[in-house]
Amino acid sequence: MLASSGNDRATGNDRSILSAAEQDGLIEQFGNAGQMRIAALQSITRSRHAVIISAPSSEWYSGERLQMAREILQDGVRRKLSVRVLYHRDDLPHWCTPEYLLSAGDRGIQVRVTDTRLQELAIVDSQVAFMRTQVSLSQEQCMAVWAPPVIKNIQSLLTAAWNAASEPMSYLRNLRSDFDEMDRQVIHALAFGHKDEVAARNLGLSLRTYRRRVAEIMCRLDANSRFQAGVHALRDGLLRPGDPDGEFSYRHSA
Numbered sequence: 508m509l510a511s512s513g514n515d516r517a518t519g520n521d522r523s524i525l526s527a528a529e530q531d532g533l534i535e536q537f538g539n540a541g542q543m544r545i546a547a548l549q550s551i552t553r554s555r556h557a558v559i560i561s562a563p564s565s566e567w568y569s570g571e572r573l574q575m576a577r578e579i580l581q582d583g584v585r586r587k588l589s590v591r592v593l594y595h596r597d598d599l600p601h602w603c604t605p606e607y608l609l610s611a612g613d614r615g616i617q618v619r620v621t622d623t624r625l626q627e628l629a630i631v632d633s634q635v636a637f638m639r640t641q642v643s644l645s646q647e648q649c650m651a652v653w654a655p656p657v658i659k660n661i662q663s664l665l666t667a668a669w670n671a672a673s674e675p676m677s678y679l680r681n682l683r684s685d686f687d688e689m690d691r692q693v694i695h696a697l698a699f700g701h702k703d704e705v706a707a708r709n710l711g712l713s714l715r716t717y718r719r720r721v722a723e724i725m726c727r728l729d730a731n732s733r734f735q736a737g738v739h740a741l742r743d744g745l746l747r748p749g750d751p752d753g754e755f756s757y758r759h760s761a
Contacts, residue, residue, distance in 0.1 A: 533654040540627070540639050543649035544572070547629040547637040548579050550651075554631045557589040561628045561665055562598060573602075584615035591617040593669055595625065596678070599722055604731045608675035619672035630662055679726055686727075691745060693720050698737035698746050 537543040551558050558580075583590050592611075594603065599620070611618040627639040636652045638661070652658065673681070686694070689710065696706035707717035721733070730736035740746045 533652065535651040537649040537651070540647070540649050543637055543639060543651070546651060547631070548572075548576060550631045550635060550637070551579050551583060551629070554583060554588060555586075556632045557591075558583060558632075559591040559593070559628075559630050559662075559665060559669070561593040561625045561668070562595050563592060563600070563627070580616060581614065589617075590615065591619075591669065593625070593665070593672060594618070594620050596620050596622055596723075597719055599726075603722075605675075605679055605726050605729050606731055608679065608726075611675070618675055619669060620675070620678040621668050621672035623668045623671065625665070625668060626661075628661060628665060630658065630665065633658060633662060636661055679729075686724075686745060690720065690724060693717065693724055694736070694740045694745050697721065697724070697733050698740060 535546075537546065547560075580590055580592075594600075608618055608620075629637040631637075634653065636658050637650070638652065639647060639649045641647050692710055693706070696710070701709075703714060703717055703721075707714045710717065712720070721736075725731075725733070725736050728736050728739040730739050737746070
């Protein structure tokens, strides 16, 4: 759904606009998200003015695609493009460390972190939008859209989300609040090298929730690796050198 409102009228309007755009040949459907992402990156290589990407999960930047995406965005910066990337705080890629977030501006890429749940989008030169939408629990659509009314709609929503999002320093500062007991148990598991699946099960968390907590804790500790997170936790008094290995003293029901 493109509109920010969840009511049926907004949904109907969005569907009507998309249907009309498809009839006019202003929509290209992709077989899967990977094809859409490659097409988006190729479009960015031809862009002249501005690029904004929202909710780029780690799937955007896996394997060889990570290096390709970085090179394409840096090339855009050299060509004086305005490049903005908007991450959701619960879906930060594993390599999106505090160092990366804080240094992005030095590379000419504007980065912000939002609490607003967004679609996966890439808008290039305000002329084409690449979007991944969830049609149902088991079905998604991946498309490129050239219809001006659609692009205007989603760009206004994306701009509002960008304006309300946190800059990296503010986001990291907010994360560095007091650690609760569950955070300390996760830090303990990290420090002693417990596998994610084992630690999540022992703490009564889903694997996804556990890994999200790990990512947030690494940001809060200014750590670029799990090992470094353990070192910083020991430095900050969150761990004691004599803590027993393998013991989980706290269980939590998710």
